[in-house]
Amino acid sequence: MAAPTPHDVPSIPEAHSIPPALAEPLRNDLDAVADEVVEAILKHVPEYAGPAGRRLRSGALDALTLFVDLIADPQRQSNAACAMYHELGRTMARQDRSLDALQSALRVGGMQAWRRLSRTAEGLGLDSAVVSALGELALHTAHEVAEAAARGYAEEQLRSSDHLERQRRRLIGLLLGEGPVSPEAVHDLAHAARWPVPRQVAVVALASSPDTREETRPLTASDVLVDMDSRPPCMLVPDPHNQSDFAGRTLALAMRDRPAAIGPTVSLTQAARSLRWATRALGLMGRGILPRQGVVRCVDHLSTLLLHSDEPLLDELRSHVLAPLDTVSTGQRSRHAETLLAWLLTGNNVPDVAARLHLHPQSVRYRLRQLKQLFGDALDDPDTRLDLILALRAESLRAPDSSGRGVPS
Secondary structure, three states, X not given: OOOOOOOOOOOXXXXXXXXXXXXXXXXXXXXXXXXXXXXXXXXXXXXXXXXXHOXXXXXXHHHHHHHHHHXXXXXXXXXXXXXXXXXHHHHHHXXXXXXXXXXXHHHHHHHHHHHHHHHHHHHOOOOHHHHHHHHHHHHHHHHHHHHHHHHHHHHHHHHHHHHHHHHHHHHHHHHOOOOOOOHHHHHHHHHHOOOOOOOEEEEEEEOOOOOOOHHHOOOOOOOOEEEOOOOOOEEEEEOHHHOOOOXXXXXXXXXXXXXXXXXXXXXXXXXXXXXXXXXXXHHHHHOOOOOOOXXXXXXXXXXXXXXXXXXXXXXXXXXXXXXXXXXXOHHHHHHHHHHHHHHHHOOOOHHHHHHHHOOOHHHHHHHHHHHHHHHHHHHHOHHHHHHHHHHHHHHHHHHHHHHOOOOOO
């Protein structure tokens, strides 16, 4: 943080440059000088016209006292005044106020103080070398207190940032944990994390790999909670329907083109449920059952997620209702499954099946006769037809899985 003084700040003048006896007449003027400093700051720095200026005079008097004390004893330490300005910088950071106002006040106040003190020094008949040394000391003092304030401000910002990050990690951990979520606990943590409590949320699960770096952290708004240490990494988006960039290519760019799955929008206390579905969708992306790249929304693939919510049971269904297809070759099985699913979905309409599969209607009828021979009267049973649609849909979704490729998850 730059101090409100030039970079080439002189060191404290040598002891013999300024007579220590000069401290007393200057000290006698400090109350009047402090009043003039406050008046100048209030005139030129509007931010100090309100509550921020309550301690203005005491701060000015402390800095002036430091200046005079260094004249009386150039070897003394200036820890007390610097500690006060260090704490002032921390206070401003805690109150989310800019350091610019303090820097401006130090410039204006320092100039006003120097005008008054230099007149006093000249009135005492001091030669120009002493007056010049006084100017150097004034510059050094202003620099020292400004640096102390800047250090305090920066330290508090870092401490506050770390504290907020810890609170936000605790908050997302609470919301996405396995246990019941207490609204009271959520509100308490949200207040500590400075996070506005939303009505609804959606959780995004992010693909990751061992070489994923911090630089690939999503580019999100400040109200989005992010946990890059969880497996999978995830982020919790408040009120997603109000997020203008929570759609399409813009969201993909925010993810830095990392594959991701967006869970359904739920109430705040049900965030863990959104994460479960997003994680399941991410796993299906890795297997090629859902699109491998980009951002997948669970709400666009609910039937697929439902089908794969209990995979052993789904395998049992496929094994049972598609058993007749086990009697044909692999190539025939693929063609028969494709034709049967299209026929069931189009309401037994041969021309529609032909158009969907880009086949001649006669080819479709030929395949259907073979399917009738395999399945018999089961094709006329409504319950079996539903089972067939589910099993064949799962079969068609698993076809890309043969590549064995997936996204990291």
